[in-house]
Amino acid sequence: MRLTTTTPSVSAKLIASIAVLGVAAAIAGLGTFATFTSSTSASHTIASGTLSLTSGPTNRLGTGATAIAAGDTMQRAIDLNYAGSVDFGSVTLTTSASASSALDTDAIDGLHLAIDKCSVAWTESGPPYTYTCGGTTSSVLASRALIGSNLALSNLTLTAGTTDHLRVTVTLPSTAGNTLQNLSSTVGYTFTGVQRAGASQ
């Protein structure tokens, strides 16, 4: 009977040696970096604010006027409310005519617009409506042609939760001639408010 033995190859021996060395090195490494560990966790809630521009309760801008003549003025009060939780940075006004005539297209002799603010609610009398201020008045928009886009408004409070009491005065200049007789325009007012600039919170 013939006895047969098997001898490992050289390459197998080399691989086995590398594996042994690797395991040893790993064990040594673990021993080198080991220490005490502990952990804690924190969380916060970030909620965005709201910005809301509303009008009222005083709002006479829907009240028109008939049979105006050169030199006539019409006053209408409106409250602008800075609702929501974010302060406003600015408010602009855009006026447009859905039914147009020379009353609104004649920038010189046609209707003009000015806006004042009272620190307290305007005291109304009429109709025809007129207003007196029991507090302090300031100019929000100097007199200019009625129709305009993105007109910058000044001296507004803009603080969230507050209200500005505005008086809109529309005037047909005394220079208006006979070409402005017997005309009619329908005007809409849009106040646009944008938030304050970003800030650290």
Next chain:
Amino acid sequence: MPRPPADPGSVRRPIRWGTVAGSALASFVVVSAAFAGLSSLASAGPQTIASKRIFPGARTLAPQDFRDASSAIESNKSDPYSYADAIVATTSTAIASGTNRYLEVTLSSARAGGLSVSGAQFNLRLASSGGAQAGNACFWFDVRSGGSVIGTHGSYASATGCSTGTTQTTFSTAIPEVTSTDQANGLVIRAYVWETGTKTKTVDVDLATLSGSTPYIAFTAYETQSVDDTSGAPATTPWQLGTVDATAYTATTNAPSATPSTTRYLKATLEPSVPAGAVVTAVTVTNVWHASAAVTSGGTLCYYLETFNGATSLATHGSGASPVACTASGTVFATDTISLPEVNDVTKSNNLVIKLYYWVSPLCGGGGNPVCVKSVTDQLRVSYSYYLD
């Protein structure tokens, strides 16, 4: 069944467009993000604003119908061009066809400006003055506004109208070129009149007016000034009550002595000019006048006036005991403006009649008394302030 291989170009094209669209969208998103922030709108209105149909203003006119009863018998001293009556204006010169000489009238400005005018027409009533070998009176005319001719009607070859002989005939010719009160006010019409007789004659003009309608009132505009150029040398004649000028009206008879008389007066009837529905806010009359000669011996010529709604008395201003004004001057015109608050609506305005009662105070005539004088009126105008909502 196997699909045919796709054309490589047709495959790449959608990919390229997709790339472009994607890039644009990405840019938009980036830009939007850069400008994003909170905003809020509050709208108000709509607000309808309408202007008056006629703006407030004062419109002034002189009476064309004027009667003189200074003698206690009323005589018609109305403007010859204003009414179809026995009072005519005769051209200064006999005039034949083709001369380009004319008779021109400037019409009053009593209407509110800025209104449309419809149905405008020029009314001319004329006839030959007649006489031996007289013929007919013919005319053509042009229309002038703002110094420019805006319309021509007829010609020497094609007359607008011809009356027969001495029979006054009215010709009303549409002048559609007059479309607004801005044109009608102060409109000038130049009528080229001529006489067709074998021996050329003068022409009698009985009436030269403008008629038409605004949206609110039908109107007739009367002349404030005429120019007679039939001689080749234009002669201007303003209506004597219309303006302050060298032309004045002298009463036919001396004013009564010591006290006024309600039967001796000058009477002015105003043309209807205030639109229906108008709100009359003020009416005034201005009288520019003096005595026909200096009133001597401390005397004065005085007057008061009375207003009427047609024939119905409205109010008196002044009286025999308290005159509106007095003057001793025979040369210097006095100007009085008297408010007439009783004329406070359209009806009263359009039917307004004013009588002026003059007298010399105290007694005039005779030894030691002031001389008796007539009134001289340079201007008598009424101003109506009104608007129409």
